[in-house]
Amino acid sequence: RxxxxxxxxxxxxxxxxxxxxxxxxxxxxxxxxxxxxxxxxxxxxxxxxxxxxxxxxxxxxxxxxxxxxxxxxxxxxxxxxxxxxxxxxxxxxxxxxxxxxxxxxxxxxxxxxxxxxxxxxxxxxxxxxxxxxxxxxxxxxxxxxxxxxxxxxxxxxxxxxYDELDLLAGPFLLASKSAVFSEKWNRELVEWNRVLRSLETADSTAAVTLKKEQLKRQIELVGKV
Ligand code: SAM
CATH class of the missing domain: 3.40.50.150 (Vaccinia Virus protein VP39)
Structure with missing residues (x-):
């Protein structure tokens, strides 16, 4: 099987x-x-x-x-x-x-x-x-x-x-919004927020600032769904 x-x-x-x-x-x-x-x-x-x-x-x-x-x-x-x-x-x-x-x-x-x-x-x-x-x-x-x-x-x-959200989450998956889909993105949001919090205490080098921007953008995008 x-x-x-x-x-x-x-x-x-x-x-x-x-x-x-x-x-x-x-x-x-x-x-x-x-x-x-x-x-x-x-x-x-x-x-x-x-x-x-x-x-x-x-x-x-x-x-x-x-x-x-x-x-x-x-x-x-x-x-x-x-x-x-x-x-x-x-x-x-x-x-x-x-x-x-x-x-x-x-x-x-x-x-x-x-x-x-x-x-x-x-x-x-x-x-x-x-x-x-x-x-x-x-x-x-x-x-x-x-x-x-x-x-x-x-x-x-x-x-x-495809727009940014389609590319990230998938156009068909976004349209169906199954329970597993929600679970996946909720897990991701928790993880991204955790990383973002840990970066808040890091030195603000260019790389850290960029990473924070990217995370905020992703959190905002996925947060919408
Ligand atoms: N496709 C099967 C499945 O889904 O159950 C096996 C997945 S297994 C985790 C990944 C397999 O891909 C490994 O056996 C690995 O050797 C092989 N693999 C990785 N890169 C590859 C490549 N460039 N060309 C061919 N096989 C590759």
């Missing part, structure tokens, strides 16, 4: 998709997508040898080697043109790392129609990358599992403009 988090990610894969799961670790997601008949074919990419080997073993043990190709590669370089990958999944990492994987392997996205990103934090970096690279947000989700809050961002090609 998949975790609720990965099951939610899988729900955004369209039937018949050819999927590349980048940073696949045990290859649980591609195996699930093939076993349930949702995906046609999958590539599991891993940059670290240990997880790569466990992905290979897992795929072999499940008898899925024909449908799931495991490759040791950095980011999107696990994708080869002949794979005809149309869906990229990058899950379980920080948003900054996900955005940098997308940025450095951009040329591998030519045949890709949908990106499903699941950042553990800093989802904003992914939304910013999307805007600068002509992808638009077509759906989002937020969920809590084992006390941790996760976001999912679905991107398709398109041009959109």
């Amino acid at each position: 998949l975790s609720d988090r990965l099951a939610a990610v899988a729900s955004y894969v369209e039937a018949g998709a050819v999927v590349a799961d980048i940073g696949s670790d045990h290859a649980y997601l591609p195996c699930f997508l093939i076993n349930t008949g949702k995906a046609q074919k999958a590539v599991a990419g891993e940059v670290v040898k240990g997880p790569f080997e466990s992905a290979v073993k897992n795929v072999q043990r499940k008898g899925l080697s024909d449908a799931v190709t495991v490759r040791l590669a950095n980011g999107l370089f696990a994708i080869e043109d002949h794979d005809a990958v149309d869906t990229v999944v990058i899950a379980g990492m920080g948003g900054t790392l996900i955005a940098s994987i997308l940025e450095s392997g951009k040329e591998k996205l030519q045949q890709v129609k949908r990106i499903i990103a699941q950042p553990n934090l800093h989802a904003k970096a992914i939304r910013e990358w999307a805007v600068s690279n002509s992808w638009e947000i077509t759906d989002e989700a937020i969920l809590k599992e084992d006390g941790k809050i996760y976001e999912i961002i679905v991107l398709e090609r398109g041009q959109m403009t």
